[in-house]
Amino acid sequence: MEPERYELQEASTYSFPLQRREFLKLAGGGVLVVLLGPSAFAQRTRASQDLPEEVSGWLHIDSQGAVSVFTGKAEVGQNIRTSLAQAVAEELRIPLDSIKMIMADTDRTPYDRGTFGSRTTPYMAPQLRRAAAAAREVLLELAAERWKTETEGLRIEDGAVTDPKSGRKLSLGELTQEKQIDRAISAVGATLTDSSQWKVLGNSHAKVNGREFVTGKHRFTTDLRLPNLHFGKVLRPPAYGARLLTLDDQEARRIEGVRIIRDGDFVGVTAPDPERAEQAANALNVRWETVTHPSDDELFRYLEENSDFDPAQTTPELDQAFNQSRAILETTYTVPYIAHVPLEPRAAVAHWENGRLTVWTGTQRPFGVRSELAGAFGLAETKVRVIVPDTGSGYGGKHTGEAAVEAARLARDSKYPVKLVWTRKEEFTWAYFRPAGVIRVRSGVSREGKLLAWDFQNINSGSAGIESPYLCKARRIEFHRSDSPLRQGSYRALAATANHFARESHLDEIALSVGVDPLDFRLKNLDDERLLAVLRKAAETFDWSNREKKERIGHGIAAGTEKGSYVANCVTVRFEPSTRQLEIEKIVTAYECGAIVNPRHLENQVEGAVLMGLGGALYEAIRFRNGQILNPRLSLYRVPRFSDVPELQTVLINRADLPSAGAGETPIIAIAPALANAIFDATGERCRSLPLRDFHS
Amino acid sequence: MVIRMQLTSIEIALRVNGQEHRVKTNPRRSLLSGLREDLGLIGAKYGCGEGQCGACTVLIDGDAVRSCIRRVEDLKGRDIVTIEGLEKDGQLHPLQQSFLDHDALQCGYCTPGMIMSALALLNKNPRPESDEIIEFMEGNICRCCAYPRILKAILQVADSDFHRTES
Numbered sequence: 001m002e003p004e005r006y007e008l009q010e011a012s013t014y015s016f017p018l019q020r021r022e023f024l025k026l027a028g029g030g031v032l033v034v035l036l037g038p039s040a041f042a043q044r045t046r047a048s049q050d051l052p053e054e055v056s057g058w059l060h061i062d063s064q065g066a067v068s069v070f071t072g073k074a075e076v077g078q079n080i081r082t083s084l085a086q087a088v089a090e091e092l093r094i095p096l097d098s099i100k101m102i103m104a105d106t107d108r109t110p111y112d113r114g115t116f117g118s119r120t121t122p123y124m125a126p127q128l129r130r131a132a133a134a135a136r137e138v139l140l141e142l143a144a145e146r147w148k149t150e151t152e153g154l155r156i157e158d159g160a161v162t163d164p165k166s167g168r169k170l171s172l173g174e175l176t177q178e179k180q181i182d183r184a185i186s187a188v189g190a191t192l193t194d195s196s197q198w199k200v201l202g203n204s205h206a207k208v209n210g211r212e213f214v215t216g217k218h219r220f221t222t223d224l225r226l227p228n229l230h231f232g233k234v235l236r237p238p239a240y241g242a243r244l245l246t247l248d249d250q251e252a253r254r255i256e257g258v259r260i261i262r263d264g265d266f267v268g269v270t271a272p273d274p275e276r277a278e279q280a281a282n283a284l285n286v287r288w289e290t291v292t293h294p295s296d297d298e299l300f301r302y303l304e305e306n307s308d309f310d311p312a313q314t315t316p317e318l319d320q321a322f323n324q325s326r327a328i329l330e331t332t333y334t335v336p337y338i339a340h341v342p343l344e345p346r347a348a349v350a351h352w353e354n355g356r357l358t359v360w361t362g363t364q365r366p367f368g369v370r371s372e373l374a375g376a377f378g379l380a381e382t383k384v385r386v387i388v389p390d391t392g393s394g395y396g397g398k399h400t401g402e403a404a405v406e407a408a409r410l411a412r413d414s415k416y417p418v419k420l421v422w423t424r425k426e427e428f429t430w431a432y433f434r435p436a437g438v439i440r441v442r443s444g445v446s447r448e449g450k451l452l453a454w455d456f457q458n459i460n461s462g463s464a465g466i467e468s469p470y471l472c473k474a475r476r477i478e479f480h481r482s483d484s485p486l487r488q489g490s491y492r493a494l495a496a497t498a499n500h501f502a503r504e505s506h507l508d509e510i511a512l513s514v515g516v517d518p519l520d521f522r523l524k525n526l527d528d529e530r531l532l533a534v535l536r537k538a539a540e541t542f543d544w545s546n547r548e549k550k551e552r553i554g555h556g557i558a559a560g561t562e563k564g565s566y567v568a569n570c571v572t573v574r575f576e577p578s579t580r581q582l583e584i585e586k587i588v589t590a591y592e593c594g595a596i597v598n599p600r601h602l603e604n605q606v607e608g609a610v611l612m613g614l615g616g617a618l619y620e621a622i623r624f625r626n627g628q629i630l631n632p633r634l635s636l637y638r639v640p641r642f643s644d645v646p647e648l649q650t651v652l653i654n655r656a657d658l659p660s661a662g663a664g665e666t667p668i669i670a671i672a673p674a675l676a677n678a679i680f681d682a683t684g685e686r687c688r689s690l691p692l693r694d695f696h697s
Numbered sequence: 698m699v700i701r702m703q704l705t706s707i708e709i710a711l712r713v714n715g716q717e718h719r720v721k722t723n724p725r726r727s728l729l730s731g732l733r734e735d736l737g738l739i740g741a742k743y744g745c746g747e748g749q750c751g752a753c754t755v756l757i758d759g760d761a762v763r764s765c766i767r768r769v770e771d772l773k774g775r776d777i778v779t780i781e782g783l784e785k786d787g788q789l790h791p792l793q794q795s796f797l798d799h800d801a802l803q804c805g806y807c808t809p810g811m812i813m814s815a816l817a818l819l820n821k822n823p824r825p826e827s828d829e830i831i832e833f834m835e836g837n838i839c840r841c842c843a844y845p846r847i848l849k850a851i852l853q854v855a856d857s858d859f860h861r862t863e864s
């Protein structure tokens with residue numbers, strides 16, 4: 001099973017809509033470096049999709065020396081437009097601001113599975129670095145040819161090749177003019193600049209197009225304007241599973257400029273302005289047939305009953321280990337559905353022209369959305385273009401193309417392009433959720449506090465982060481699918497948050513049950529040096545060993561690893577029993593993801609993820625009854641705000657000797673258990689369900 | 698039969714970023730929609746439509762206002778300032794510069810609203826303490842939770858004499 005997106009459909013097949021020689025012709029010559037993975041021309045299979053070489057990038061230096069980099073990755077706030085430009089600047093020895101990143105445009109960029117799973121930094125960045133390194137070699141060769149000398153001894157820096165011996169100098173443009181060089185290189189070859197020599201990578205650089213954002217000039221999908229743009233509105237059922245019985249659109253049709261589109265159960269309207277579209281949708285007279293649907297008060301029972309999980313099952317190995325255990329602990333944890341709440345809701349602008357469909361939309365999977373569109377309209381993928389403007393965040397919540405398909409359907413019968421912007425309520429209701437789940441944990445420890453038995457059963461929430469880093473011979477770790485009442489999908493770090501909540505809470509409980517300090521217990525049962533390092537660093541920064549046990553004050557620790565990154569949190573909470581008010585006083589985070597690419601952006605991601613994690617830990621939960629979401633508004637669904645930010649101490653460990661891993665997800669995984677453990681320390685009450693809202697107003 | 702909507706468009710005089718505009722618009726229209734659709738000022742964003750997230754914040758007579766819950770019709774003759782009005786002759790406003798310098802954003806969707814709220818605060822209280830900033834900015838959501846950097850960016854401008862002399 002692919003844990004990334006276990007609910008959704010297949011990726012599209014590989015395609016290169018634009019042949020590279022054709023591209024070079026269009027681009028007017030220069031130097032083009034195309035990166036080809038071993039799987040590029042082979043038949044793509046499921047297995048090959050996981051090869052690091054799966055994605056190809058293009059790098060082009062035009063005849064004026066301007067550098068353009070083409071990648072199918074999308075910018076959704078994780079700042080990869082900046083980090084990937086850094087990667088190219090490093091290898092090509094050119095200024096960062098001279099690079100143009102062309103991203104997430106299915107006509108112009110090579111196929112990419114999607115921007116998820118923290119894959120951009122470990123996989124895409126090295127590939128673009130290889131392309132840049134190859135381009136660097138071409139430039140040196142061109143200079144050597146011009147000067148009739150060897151490439152050895154020539155230097156490339158600040159966008160020019162120099163010959164230190166003679167003082168000769170040629171700019172990139174001078175080298176590439178009137179050239180047509182097309183080089184295909186392997187994604188695995190080429191020598192990359194060692195991190196000890198990094199000049200651009202490893203340093204803080206501001207968001208490359210940051211000025212566009214602080215001036216309000218950047219055009220998100222929701223901001224796009226096209227000539228004769230019309231606005232769409234889709235009729236939503238009153239509840240999940242409701243079927244349309246009758247539709248009377250007479251009143252809506254009387255509104256000037258309005259078109260009604262009905263196609264099966266899909267009903268939508270278009271109008272020359274958003275208000276008229278909304279008014280027309282409201283004027284539709286509809287009868288629906290609703291069906292019964294599970295509600296949140298029966299959610300966890302429902303998930304267990306609809307899975308193949310059998311609590312009676314065990315193994316002889318586990319039985320034996322439990323028999324040898326000094327203490328056995330069996331606990332159950334639950335996590336609810338939560339929403340991503342990207343501040344920019346789903347939106348799309350669709351335009352049909354001569355049988356070809358172009359859609360601008362905010363998505364993490366432009367090529368996946370292209371497939372969705374091609375499938376929905378029976379088109380060849382070459383007839384569909386998806387363009388992703390830098391997007392108002394996703395957090396795993398924008399893998400799908402709902403708004404794109406809807407806008408395209410609305411636009412198809414109209415001669416105008418159509419913009420559709422989901423309302424916040426639509427985003428809360430018709431997108432998908434972080435899966436809810438039940439996690440049953442049973443463990444046994446020796447007198448000395450060594451883990452002997454580990455039985456971890458996850459029902460529905462997912463398998464990411466389910467493997468335990470703790471040493472234990474007898475273990476059974478399983479994920480069980482269930483029938484999810486709500487549509488569910490990816491969320492930042494996926495199930496790693498739920499699995500770490502269960503594992504790290506449970507470890508705290510069992511450590512305390514045998515009288516071992518929670519930090520010592522972890523140190524005693526781990527051998528992963530990188531995980532140990534973040535734990536020690538967090539504990540040292542927090543001064544864990546000297547923490548003072550005071551009334552109403554609690555301290556908690558938790559740690560974890562996922563997607564090649566390591567995180568540990570120590571927190572202090574203050575609990576007021578009379579009001580049951582919980583205040584988080586301090587969060588210490590130690591984080592390690594290999595060689596740091598951009599320290600300031602890394603800190604921003606780490607702190608942002610930790611703070612976002614407070615929402616899921618303390619108060620976020622989707623409530624639903626009879627197929628309706630009960631809290632589909634920001635006034636009813638609380639997300640972290642300014643006043644929720646406690647004192648933060650964030651320590652980034654730079655392992656320059658290790659490859660860089662992505663950091664957009666993993667820092668979210670340890671904060672919930674650290675808080676639950678601190679709450680127990682303060683109150684003596686163990687909370688095994690997220691959100692920990694019993695402890696929060 | 699096609700009927701005109703009962704809300705025939707009306708002509709409204711709006712003063713935005715120091716410029717007078719006469720717009721023919723739908724009187725039911727929110728100020729947010731008016732700015733975006735009638736004037737093409739897309740800096741203010743839709744985030745929730747109920748004044749809960751602050752992405753649509755603009756200044757009206759110097760106060761931070763959620764433009765998604767104000768009708769354009771009610772704002773005749775008022776002085777409206779949007780994010781587009783801050784940059785002068787290619788020179789960023791100190792708050793914009795500080796947001797850039799501190800990387801006080803991730804996806805950037807909340808950024809215009811954040812800057813406009815912070816501007817309203819500094820206009821009234823040029824030297825706010827951290828807790829005053831936090832209280833004032835509570836209505837602005839940064840879903841990426843870049844709050845610590847946003848706070849730093851505002852504090853830096855609050856600590857400087859920069860913005861007081863320029864306005």
